[in-house]
Amino acid sequence: MPTLFALVLAAVLAQSSSAPAVPAGDAASSAASAPNVGTAIKETRPEKPLRIRVKLVKGTIVAGMLASWDDDAFAGDFGRIEWTELTPSEFKRLFDKLMDDRDASHQLRFAELLVAVGLDAPAESAWKKATSIDPSVKPRVAGSREAAKAMRKARLEKERMEREGAVQDFAEDGAAPRWPVLTDAERDAALATMREDAKRYSAMAGVSVEPIETEYFILVSELKPAETKELQKELDRMYAEVLGYLGVDAKVNLFWGKAVIFLFATEDRFKAVEAGAFGNPMVGRPGSGQVMGLCHMMKEKVFVNSWQCPDDALFGSVLIHETVHGIMHRYSTPARLPAWADEGFSDWVAARFQPGPVELARRAQAMQYIRSGGNIVTVLDMNYRDGSWPGQNALGYAVGYAIVDVMMRQAPLKFEAWLRKVKGGTPWEQALQDACGLTKQQLAANVARFFATRD
Numbered sequence: 001m002p003t004l005f006a007l008v009l010a011a012v013l014a015q016s017s018s019a020p021a022v023p024a025g026d027a028a029s030s031a032a033s034a035p036n037v038g039t040a041i042k043e044t045r046p047e048k049p050l051r052i053r054v055k056l057v058k059g060t061i062v063a064g065m066l067a068s069w070d071d072d073a074f075a076g077d078f079g080r081i082e083w084t085e086l087t088p089s090e091f092k093r094l095f096d097k098l099m100d101d102r103d104a105s106h107q108l109r110f111a112e113l114l115v116a117v118g119l120d121a122p123a124e125s126a127w128k129k130a131t132s133i134d135p136s137v138k139p140r141v142a143g144s145r146e147a148a149k150a151m152r153k154a155r156l157e158k159e160r161m162e163r164e165g166a167v168q169d170f171a172e173d174g175a176a177p178r179w180p181v182l183t184d185a186e187r188d189a190a191l192a193t194m195r196e197d198a199k200r201y202s203a204m205a206g207v208s209v210e211p212i213e214t215e216y217f218i219l220v221s222e223l224k225p226a227e228t229k230e231l232q233k234e235l236d237r238m239y240a241e242v243l244g245y246l247g248v249d250a251k252v253n254l255f256w257g258k259a260v261i262f263l264f265a266t267e268d269r270f271k272a273v274e275a276g277a278f279g280n281p282m283v284g285r286p287g288s289g290q291v292m293g294l295c296h297m298m299k300e301k302v303f304v305n306s307w308q309c310p311d312d313a314l315f316g317s318v319l320i321h322e323t324v325h326g327i328m329h330r331y332s333t334p335a336r337l338p339a340w341a342d343e344g345f346s347d348w349v350a351a352r353f354q355p356g357p358v359e360l361a362r363r364a365q366a367m368q369y370i371r372s373g374g375n376i377v378t379v380l381d382m383n384y385r386d387g388s389w390p391g392q393n394a395l396g397y398a399v400g401y402a403i404v405d406v407m408m409r410q411a412p413l414k415f416e417a418w419l420r421k422v423k424g425g426t427p428w429e430q431a432l433q434d435a436c437g438l439t440k441q442q443l444a445a446n447v448a449r450f451f452a453t454r455d
C-alpha cells in the first residue's frame with residue numbers, strides 16, 4: 001500500500017528536476033519602472049522649502065525639507081522620491097498642496113498620477129478642471145488617459161515583482177540559483193506556453209476538454225464538474241496554507257505561468273500522457289504497483305498527472321502530495337530537500353486535507369519502527385541519489401512523515417527557517433544546526449522521545 005505511488009515518483013523526480021542555470025539577482029533590474037509618459041512638468045520649487053512628513057507604500061516614513069518637485073518625483077534633504085512610492089492618500093495630499101490649481105498641465109499630471117496610484121474618481125475631476133481652466137488642452141486628454149493607464153500597469157507590475165522578489169531574499173549566499181522574477185510580458189508568455197502544453201499533452205491521451213483555470217492552476221479534468229470544483233477549491237486552499245507554512249504572502253504565484261494538473265478518468269489516459277509528454281514508459285518497474293499520480297518538474301514548468309482511482313480520499317491525497325512537490329520546486333530556488341523531508345512534508349500536507357490514506361499507510365508503520373528502536377538516522381540518511389530511498393516497504397515515507405509531524409507540532413517556525421536555508425543552498429544538516437540547533441542524531445532522538453509516549 002505505501003509504495004503505490006512512492007517508488008515511481010522517486011525515479012521520475014530524479015530524472016526530471018535538472019536545475020536551471022538562472023542568473024541570480026538581476027531579476028528586479030528587468031522590471032519595467034514607471035514609463036516616462038504623460039504630461040511633463042519641469043522642476044518646480046515651492047516659494048520656500050516645505051517641511052514634510054509622508055508615508056510610503058512600503059511603510060516607511062519620509063520626513064524633511066522638500067526643495068523641488070516635477071512630474072515624476074519630489075526631492076529634498078531626504079533624497080528623491082517618486083510620486084507613486086507614496087500611499088495614495090499621502091500622494092493626493094502632497095501633490096495637491098504643491099501644484100498650481102489654475103495650471104492645466106498640473107491638473108493633467110495630477111489626474112495621471114491619481115490613476116497610477118488607484119484613485120480614479122478624483123482623477124476624473126482633475127481632468128475636468130484641466131479642460132475648464134484651459135479648453136485648448138482638450139485634445140491632450142486622450143493621450144493623458146493612455147499615459148495614466150500605462151503608469152498604473154507599471155506600478156502594479158513593479159509591486160508584484162517586488163513581492164515575488166522578497167520571497168527569494170533569504171537565498172542570500174547565492175549557493176542555489178534563484179528562479180527569476182518575471183515581468184508581466186514574460187509571465188503572459190509563460191502562461192500561454194503552459195496553456196498550450198496542457199492542450200497538447202491531453203491530446204496525447206485523446207482528451208480534449210476545456211481547461212479550468214484558478215489563480216495558480218490550469219486543470220484539465222475529465223471528472224464530473226462538481227468533483228472538479230471540489231478538488232479545485234481544495235487545491236487553492238492547500239496552496240494558501242502551504243505558502244503560510246513557508247512564510248510567504250499567499251498572493252504570490254510561485255509557478256512559472258501556472259501549474260498544469262491533469263485529472264484523467266482512466267489509468268490508460270494517465271499512462272498515455274506519462275509516455276508521450278514525460279517520456280515515462282510506466283513499465284518494467286518491479287514492485288512499483290499501481291501509480292495514481294506523479295509530479296513532473298521540467299526545469300521551470302510544473303505538471304501533475306493523475307487519474308481518478310476508485311478511492312476518492314486516496315485520489316485527493318495523491319493529488320495534494322504531488323502538487324506540494326511542485327510548490328516546493330518553485331519555492332525560491334530549485335534546490336531539493338532531503339528525501340525524508342521532501343516526501344514527509346508532502347505527506348504531512350496531504351494528511352491535513354485527507355487524513356485517512358496517509359495515516360493508514362504511514363502512521364502505524366512509523367510507530368512500529370520507532371517504538372521497536374529502529375534507527376531514525378538511517379532514514380535521515382536515505383537519498384534518491386544512491387537508491388537508498390525509500391528503503392524496505394517504503395519505510396522512508398512512513399518515518400519521514402513522522403519526523404516532519406514532530407517538527408511541525410513542536411516548532412513550525414523553526415521548520416520554516418530550516419526550509420529556507422535548505423532552499424537557499426545550505427546543506428540540510430548544516431541548516432538543521434543553524435535553524436534548529438540540532439544535529440541529525442539529536443533530531444532522531446527527539447522524534448523517538450516524542451513518539452515514545454504519544455501518537
Ligand SMILES: [Zn+2]
Nearest residue numbers: 009325343346
Ligand atoms: Zn512524493
